[in-house]
Amino acid sequence: MAVIQPTLSITSNANSAATKAGPLSFSLALSATPLSGELTVDTVEGEVFTIGTGANTELVDGSALSAAFTPGTNGCFIYMKNTMTSGTETICVGIVGDGVTPAVDDTGTDLTLANTSSARTFALKAGEFAFFPFDYCGDIVAQATAAGQTLEFFRFDRG
DSSP states (O other): OEEEOOOEEEEEOBTTOSSSOOSBSSOEEEEEOOTTSOEEEEEEEEEEEEEOSSSOEEEEEHHHHOSOOOTTTSOEEEEEEEOOOSOSOEEEEEEEOTTOOOOSSSSSOOTTOSSTTOOOSEEEETTOEEEEEEOSSSEEEEEESSTTEEEEEEEEEEO
């Protein structure tokens, strides 16, 4: 078994600050770590995906990685970052049911649709990132709003 030591730190100035005014009436300094300061992991997968506008790119096939879905026991931690350094395009990510591949058309399952029918769970703009637990219940897929977007991806299996 191995460990990772993730830390999330969010800071902002008060909204009255002369430079880099924050969203709140007070300054914020938030920091979070796991209860023990570390997460036990074993297998690690890392890859840089080139995400296009056509067919969705499958990032995680949950049922191929686990046959047991005990909450908090089986699964992993996912880190992903849109590595583009500029531009207004986004990488759209969907957490969908096992074997569901959202179609790239106007049927309501396209990840880039700008309505509530989209299968999109979240979108990452240039430089944005996400870190979250995933219990392998379903699949994670991605689609970009412009060709050639790159996504840095790490999957840390729970140990």
